[in-house]
Amino acid sequence: MIDVVAARLDWLILYRVSLLHSGWFTRLPAGTEHLGQLHRMPQRLNLTALLVDEYDTAIDFFVGKFGFELRDDTALTDGKRWVVVAPHGAASGLLLARAIGDRQRRAVGDQSGGRVFLFLETDDFARDHLAYTDDPPIQWTPLLSP
Known part of the structure; x- marks a missing residue:
């Protein structure tokens, strides 16, 4: 049971x-x-909700650009979906939540109030940085200079 x-x-x-x-x-x-x-x-923390403008655009970004897995995409009610993406092999993931209402839409992209929100660990920084800055590039703010 x-x-x-x-x-x-x-x-x-x-x-x-x-x-x-x-x-x-x-x-x-x-x-x-x-x-x-x-x-x-x-x-343990299992999912972190991340406000997004649209589900499919966010899926394309995380799966297409970051190479994450699409672990779940289930239709709910009122046009809502349960969408979970995660790095390959990760125990936790991101729940992509479509912003509803002005307050949530304003928070898309600024959910941590300007602080670093998520930390992605890699075994090959140079490889992944190159992939993420390839066409179309992700804009990064350097934290440490080489």
């Missing part, structure tokens, strides 16, 4: 998928029950 539980805050969705009713917490190992404490199961 699969059990899914979700809760939403303004900025965070917390969810659990459990098999055979394994819960958020498990008891400590045998012999330590007298402590009356709970052992917290590991957590």
